[in-house]
Amino acid sequence: MKKISNYKKWDYNQQEDWCFQSKFTQSPINIQTDQVQPLIDEGNILVNYDTVLSDVFDTGCAIQGNVSGHAMINGRRFKLKQFHFHAHSEHTIDGTKFPLELHLVHQAQNGHYAVLAIFIQIGKNAPDLEPIVESFHTLNLTKSLNLEGILPNNRTYFHYEGSLTTPPLTENVEWYIFKSPIEISQSQFQRLTERYSQNHRNQQDLNQRPVLYKEIN
């Protein structure tokens, strides 16, 4: 039998004094791979994106592209809202940063966000990315693109709960960060970073959040 615990008693007649805690689950973070835990959920990510870029514009901090489509993430449907790049990467793996990080921003019917993040390194030319590179460089719409083709072949990912990395920094964002980077050519990199070459938020404290890992081959 337990007596009254040491829990703090909240006064229901003084609710205006209740303290609200937030800003403990911000993004981006460094992922320490020796600290990650395997995700127990099935955790499949299936995407179905349109091949038409419906809009491309300069937000003042990045070039943003809009494409219709959705992702099924661990059983739930998320609508693709927009995508954009950060230079250099906002997330890092064991302290390693990449030249670029692509964010595919999705939102579920209940308002919850899910971002698929893809690291990009410089190497071979990426044909599937070329229409996007040209559109983001010229701010003209392309005739067609293959956004799904950009995702890395190996879909193994890291997952954690964080925030948007630009104001309002909202903390209802599920992050899915693919472990395998994709490659683009030096020319593609130059065109993608011509306007914004330093648009990455500082890294945030993990505050003991679990970072999960899903092996998908």
Next chain:
Amino acid sequence: MKKISNYKKWDYNQQEDWCFQSKFTQSPINIQTDQVQPLIDEGNILVNYDTVLSDVFDTGCAIQGNVSGHAMINGRRFKLKQFHFHAHSEHTIDGTKFPLELHLVHQAQNGHYAVLAIFIQIGKNAPDLEPIVESFHTLNLTKSLNLEGILPNNRTYFHYEGSLTTPPLTENVEWYIFKSPIEISQSQFQRLTERYSQNHRNQQDLNQRPVLYKEIN
């Protein structure tokens, strides 16, 4: 072709000035049934709870019971952390409040919370609830209980994204509020509310959040 938009430009060299927005997704709320939208996800809720009450104690604001177990909610696994009652109900349906609201608080591997909420009205005696009523009244552990048996037969629910309803009022909580109330006897109600008869948080602004609805028969 689009020119630079009216988006506010964030200064990456002055990140300490970035404004963080929160406290717009608090709980509880009133559910306006003529405003809800049908949930497009499969949205099944399956529970698998242990039959042993491992702990019961007074938190200073409620009596809390701990039982092992988990729920599969829309494809994801959540661990049952604890359960407790609020008098009267914290959520309301079209302004209607109920004498009690049971909260089954779960947490996923990524830290995200999901609360199953059950409205309770006074009527027939609830045999499956009796071991809990006695434990919560005496603060002695029962020999066995059937927590699953307490859930309403009709699992139709309302769903929205909110917060904990006690400090720290954390905003990473998925709410699943069963539409059908369960019944307990007047004697059960009296024993459950003997220590805490007024432990309900004030209702919070919806702030244009979608409230979803899943019909399950």
